[in-house]
Amino acid sequence: MAEPGTKTPRERYRGQVRAEVKERAWEQIATAGASALSLNAIAKQMGMSGPALYRYFAGRDELITELIRDAYRSLADTIRAAHDSGADVAGLAHALRAWALADPHRYFLIYGTPVPGYHAPDDITAISSEIMATLLDAYTAQPSDRPTTPFATHLEDHRQWAGDHPASPATLHRALTFWTRLHGALSLELTAGGRGSGSEEVRVRT
Amino acid sequence: MAEPGTKTPRERYRGQVRAEVKERAWEQIATAGASALSLNAIAKQMGMSGPALYRYFAGRDELITELIRDAYRSLADTIRAAHDSGADVAGLAHALRAWALADPHRYFLIYGTPVPGYHAPDDITAISSEIMATLLDAYTAQPSDRPTTPFATHLEDHRQWAGDHPASPATLHRALTFWTRLHGALSLELTAGGRGSGSEEVRVRT
DNA sequence: GTCGTGGCGTTACAACTTATAACGAACGCG
DNA sequence: CGCGTTCGTTATAAGTTGTAACGCCACGAC
Incomplete structure (x- = not known):
């Protein structure tokens, strides 16, 4: 390109x-x-x-890995573009949802059932961290006055998923909550979309 | 037996x-x-x-279907037992989490990536409805004073996942929220458990 | 107790799959 | 224009699911 x-x-x-x-x-x-x-x-x-x-x-595995890489790259670019165009956290959520709805299989290839033996290459985990970093950026730019809970400080010890992003414990907590709720809502919406009406929107408080 | x-x-x-x-x-x-x-x-x-x-x-499909049936049956019995022993909604959440942590693959076989062509037999969807019914029972027995939102009433038109359970729109809304949050939290915990510490607990407000 | 039937396990086979090896041809670079 | 890299081919090996035909043994009836 x-x-x-x-x-x-x-x-x-x-x-x-x-x-x-x-x-x-x-x-x-x-x-x-x-x-x-x-x-x-x-x-x-x-x-x-x-x-x-x-x-x-080289084989089936390399092809699938390549597809996963492309999917991660596409999602990271989408999230990044939304963030750069001034979207807040809710905007990021809508961008991720639109991206998932556009091609559910692509979403499930990334966030679906994990394959026991499979370990993603380093460059793919790097892209994953890039996505999390964008989310943490959005939350850092949108401060909250909620108190730092004990659970949030506990997250400090297990923040490998956040990479080396300089975010406060409270921000980590909010990002993690965002992630779990959005993932749960999307999973339900996408699986139900196959047999159900297909245009539901489960609201997630950001 | x-x-x-x-x-x-x-x-x-x-x-x-x-x-x-x-x-x-x-x-x-x-x-x-x-x-x-x-x-x-x-x-x-x-x-x-x-x-x-x-x-x-008869073939690979029947074996997998049988495994899915057993998994649903086990989960339905677990949830039912928790409910019958007087557990509230939070208790049900803990029961489901314990069940999922005991064997993550069993959880993912049920709630993991959906297979495009696959349609579950009627008796399996019946068990699934049984689980939802228990959850709705627990919520009905624990009334809330939250107002009925427009989204909750909208759910009335798309309540096929609730079967014929006589639950109010607000209860349906609360159950759906419960489900999405718990599913999102469990997915994150289970997938991260493979590479991470493995004993996190993501809090879900019931 | 004897005998027959039905279920069980076997080998043989067909149609797939992934993946490697060896060969020929064609394309492009120098 | 030639030579070499790369491509696409067929042949082959080791898998898989699933069907078909055959023999055996155990169970149950009599």
């Missing part, structure tokens, strides 16, 4: 194929779930034969 | 095998996730050869 002219033609083609593979992968995830993702089916859809895709992705 | 004597020996044996299969299945889910559940591996672990298990389960 920066300077396409500097790319050699082969790299261009390679990038296009990788992009199309990921596109088909998203479609497949939407129709059959992430666990049913089949490299063979994707290759067949693209008019190529099975093992050809291994020139572009 | 009612009258074992009335069972014919073959049915006894059949029940034992089915129970052991489910046991191994839970172990496998705990170590590799539900999507990696392999009938072949289970059969090999039990000293039998692959297709033998198809005498006991």
Whole structure:
């Protein structure tokens, strides 16, 4: 997206194929779930034969990891853009909700059921911390007069999820509450959306 | 569990095998996730050869459905027992949390990422309604003086998740809030428990 | 006690999947 | 224009789910 002219033609083609593979992968995830993702089916859809895709992705795991990375990147950019355009915490919540509703499978790929053996690469956890940092920024810019509870100070000892962000215990507490409530409301809304009406909005006090 | 004597020996044996299969299945889910559940591996672990298990389960789907049914049944009984022993809503929340912490995979098998194509049988949705009914009972027995909000009345039109329980709009609203907050907090606690300290408790106002 | 039937476990097979290896062809760089 | 990297192919190995056909053994009736 920066300077396409500097790319050699082969790299261009390679990038296009990788992009199309990921596109088909998203479609497949939407129709059959992430666990049913089949490299063979994707290759067949693209008019190529099975093992050809291994020139572009080391295996199923790398493809899924790439999808997760893209999803995190997209969410981080969305949240960041909302924050930079002057949105408060409620605005961030609405941005996250809109992002989740736009593609529920993408949301569940990130925040869904954790896979026991899987450990995300460092760059992905970095993006995750970036999202949390933006949220903490928003809360820092919106101070509260609520007292610091014992639980909030207790959070000081377990703030690995906050990275090295310089936020007060009370802010950490508020961010954590924000996160749990929004995640719970979104999970319910997205799963119920499949069988129910699909346009509910569960209010979350920010 | 009612009258074992009335069972014919073959049915006894059949029940034992089915129970052991489910046991191994839970172990496998705990170590590799539900999507990696392999009938072949289970059969090999039990000293039998692959297709033998198809005498006991029609296929992978039926086995997983059975596990889901057992999980729902266990949760419904737990919640029901807590309610019958006089626990209030906070007590129900603690019971649900303890149940989830005792076996996170069981919790995620029920409330985790939804599988696109999958539709639960009627008897399972009935158990789910039973859980909601118990929660609504607990809230009905603990009246509140909060006013009925417009959103609460709006819930009247979309109360399929509540079944035919005779609860007021305000009660429906409180139950829904309970559910989203607890679900969000538990999801965060359970996923963070894998990499973090593992004994956090996120407070949820009931 | 003997005998027959039905359930059980087996091997064989088909149609999948992921993934690796080896080969040929084509594209692009120098 | 040639040479090399890269691509796509087929062949192969080791898995998976699930079906089909066969033999055996135990249970239950008589």
